[in-house]
Amino acid sequence: MNTTENIRLQDTSKGRQLKDKLVLGMVILLSLITISPIVLIIGKLIAKGYRQISLEFLIQNTPDTYSAMTALANGERIPGGIANGIVGTLVMVTLASLIAIPIGIIIGIYLYENPGKRLANFTRSLSDVMQGVPSIVLGLISYLWVVKHVTNGYSALAGAVSLAIMMLPMIVRSTEETLKMIPNTLKEAALALGTPYHKVILRVLIPTGFSGMFTGILLGISRVLGETAPLMLTALGSSMINLDITKPTSAVPLLIWEFYNDPNMIDLIWSSSLMLMAIVLILNVISKQIAKKTK
Amino acid sequence: MIQHTIAEIKDPALSIQDLCVYYDKNKAVKNVSVDIKKNTVTAIMGPSGCGKSTLLRALNRMHELYDNIRTEGKVLIHDENIYDVPAIKLRRQMGMVFQRPNPFPTMSIYENVIAGYKLNGIRLKKSEKDEVVERSLRDVALWDEVKDTLHKKGTFLSGGQQQRLCIARALAFGPEIILMDEPTSALDPIATSKVEDLLVKLKENYTIILVTHNMTQAARISDYSLFMYLGELVEYGKTKNMFTNPKDPRTEQYLTGKFG
Ligand SMILES: Nc1ncnc2c1ncn2[C@@H]1O[C@H](COP(=O)(O)OP(=O)(O)OP(=O)(O)O)[C@@H](O)[C@H]1O
Numbered sequence: 204m205n206t207t208e209n210i211r212l213q214d215t216s217k218g219r220q221l222k223d224k225l226v227l228g229m230v231i232l233l234s235l236i237t238i239s240p241i242v243l244i245i246g247k248l249i250a251k252g253y254r255q256i257s258l259e260f261l262i263q264n265t266p267d268t269y270s271a272m273t274a275l276a277n278g279e280r281i282p283g284g285i286a287n288g289i290v291g292t293l294v295m296v297t298l299a300s301l302i303a304i305p306i307g308i309i310i311g312i313y314l315y316e317n318p319g320k321r322l323a324n325f326t327r328s329l330s331d332v333m334q335g336v337p338s339i340v341l342g343l344i345s346y347l348w349v350v351k352h353v354t355n356g357y358s359a360l361a362g363a364v365s366l367a368i369m370m371l372p373m374i375v376r377s378t379e380e381t382l383k384m385i386p387n388t389l390k391e392a393a394l395a396l397g398t399p400y401h402k403v404i405l406r407v408l409i410p411t412g413f414s415g416m417f418t419g420i421l422l423g424i425s426r427v428l429g430e431t432a433p434l435m436l437t438a439l440g441s442s443m444i445n446l447d448i449t450k451p452t453s454a455v456p457l458l459i460w461e462f463y464n465d466p467n468m469i470d471l472i473w474s475s476s477l478m479l480m481a482i483v484l485i486l487n488v489i490s491k492q493i494a495k496k497t498k
Numbered sequence: 499m500i501q502h503t504i505a506e507i508k509d510p511a512l513s514i515q516d517l518c519v520y521y522d523k524n525k526a527v528k529n530v531s532v533d534i535k536k537n538t539v540t541a542i543m544g545p546s547g548c549g550k551s552t553l554l555r556a557l558n559r560m561h562e563l564y565d566n567i568r569t570e571g572k573v574l575i576h577d578e579n580i581y582d583v584p585a586i587k588l589r590r591q592m593g594m595v596f597q598r599p600n601p602f603p604t605m606s607i608y609e610n611v612i613a614g615y616k617l618n619g620i621r622l623k624k625s626e627k628d629e630v631v632e633r634s635l636r637d638v639a640l641w642d643e644v645k646d647t648l649h650k651k652g653t654f655l656s657g658g659q660q661q662r663l664c665i666a667r668a669l670a671f672g673p674e675i676i677l678m679d680e681p682t683s684a685l686d687p688i689a690t691s692k693v694e695d696l697l698v699k700l701k702e703n704y705t706i707i708l709v710t711h712n713m714t715q716a717a718r719i720s721d722y723s724l725f726m727y728l729g730e731l732v733e734y735g736k737t738k739n740m741f742t743n744p745k746d747p748r749t750e751q752y753l754t755g756k757f758g
Pocket residue numbers: 521524526544545546547548549550551552553711
């Protein structure tokens with residue numbers, strides 16, 4: 204190699220180093236921009252809400268306006284908590300999951316098995332459309348179906364149905380997409396052993412795709428955890444813990460809305476939001492752990 | 499079309515009659531007729547793309563999974579057309595080892611070996627399971643390598659080990675006929691020779707149909723050979739005769755390395 208060539212090589216390598224640094228800087232900057240909103244939000248919630256957070260906040264029902272007003276006047280911590288909302292949210296989301304997960308998985312499997320069929324294509328488009336339907340409309344539908352005809356009044360069941368309709372398309376999609384990613388050779392291996400088709404699905408395809416499907420389900424749950432609008436039309440709210448699914452029930456996002464509308468309790472919106480974020484976060488961590496274990 | 503039946507084969511394990519396989523309009527296996535002798539190793543040879551895998555996969559009706567593939571003709575096993583019996587029953591009689599290893603990723607090595615029983619809901623006692631697992635893994639010369647990690651996932655094994663695991667899985671279920679699609683293409687020479695020894699031993703109890711690109715392998719272990727070219731069965735006969743005295747010029751060209 205002669206000298207001029209050597210110099211040219213060094214030059215380009217220096218130029219490349221500069222370029223590398225520039226790109227790295229851009230990446231870091233963009234990442235910071237991306238995460239800054241979430242950091243700011245959590246920071247704000249903690250700053251404004253930490254004073255209210257205590258064990259009581261988790262295990263007591265919402266205070267009435269009068270006691271909140273008194274506490275406010277005396278500069279004390281607002282008494283009570285959001286236990287009715289936490290329990291209501293858990294009840295309704297669990298119920299919604301029980302409805303949406305099996306149905307969603309079955310539809311997802313059907314779509315995967317019959318990719319070209321007209322009914323499957325129709326179902327798939329319908330499911331995509333459903334994903335775009337405003338959640339308040341789903342609340343309205345559940346109001347017409349469940350509130351009016353099943354529970355004859357506002358109820359946790361009605362809330363759960365509206366949330367289930369919301370989760371359904373997400374579960375359908377993630378099931379289908381996950382199954383599609385599983386190589387055909389695996390299906391062939393199971394069939395070549397004389398395995399009946401339904402067992403291939405249950406014992407090979409679903410376990411293999413479990414973590415992917417699970418992630419989809421969790422995404423759906425996280426999404427409906429914060430839903431307020433459909434619950435206003437269906438679950439209504441309640442100032443007590445209620446475990447009867449045919450009765451009006453509270454939920455954390457409903458409480459946030461109620462607190463927001465009551466000047467005496469407006470301070471509670473921060474701590475309640477913090478709790479809601481915490482539930483979502485915990486769910487996420489749990490799901491990651493489960494997904495890791497089953498991999 | 500010549501009927502490629504060898505006169506001496508009576509009571510064949512498998513009688514393929516005028517078999518055609520189409521991928522959409524493309525005829526990949528053209529009117530193949532052949533009788534496979536019991537307790538032998540029969541090699542299917544031919545250049546890449548000539549339809550070897552396609553023929554093999556027709557025998558356990560793997561093609562039925564796909565809408566664009568159509569099969570015509572008959573395959574008789576115990577005088578019964580395989581297309582007339584339930585696919586599940588047929589596939590339990592015919593084990594298959596694929597071109598690429600495909601262990602079940604969610605199952606341990608142990609579970610992979612007894613997957614046939616597990617997936618078919620056949621319950622075995624713990625001692626029976628242990629016995630099947632050990633015997634099958636010893637057969638494929640994998641036991642010593644994995645006996646301490648039986649409960650680890652099968653996908654942690656090397657490619658060659660995975661392939662032997664898949665052979666063990668096919669054997670464990672006790673089929674009559676074993677279909678193998680280049681089972682040693684991912685193995686090192688030592689593992690290959692172990693598998694070859696195994697096949698020779700296995701033919702006492704099983705009938706083996708083996709797709710192979712490796713002519714010396716075919717010469718070493720097969721009793722009969724079947725040469726295919728562009729979807730047609732060109733020549734079929736005793737391996738010895740075919741290698742020393744091929745009848746068709748295309749077979750001769752292939753065997754002397756002119757193509758493929
Ligand atoms: N899934 C498929 N769809 C359409 N055509 C296919 C498909 N699989 C194989 N073919 C065609 O069928 C013919 C035979 O293929 P096949 O896989 O049986 O060949 P092969 O003899 O096994 O080759 P190789 O030795 O490379 O494995 C080829 O021409 C191929 O293009």
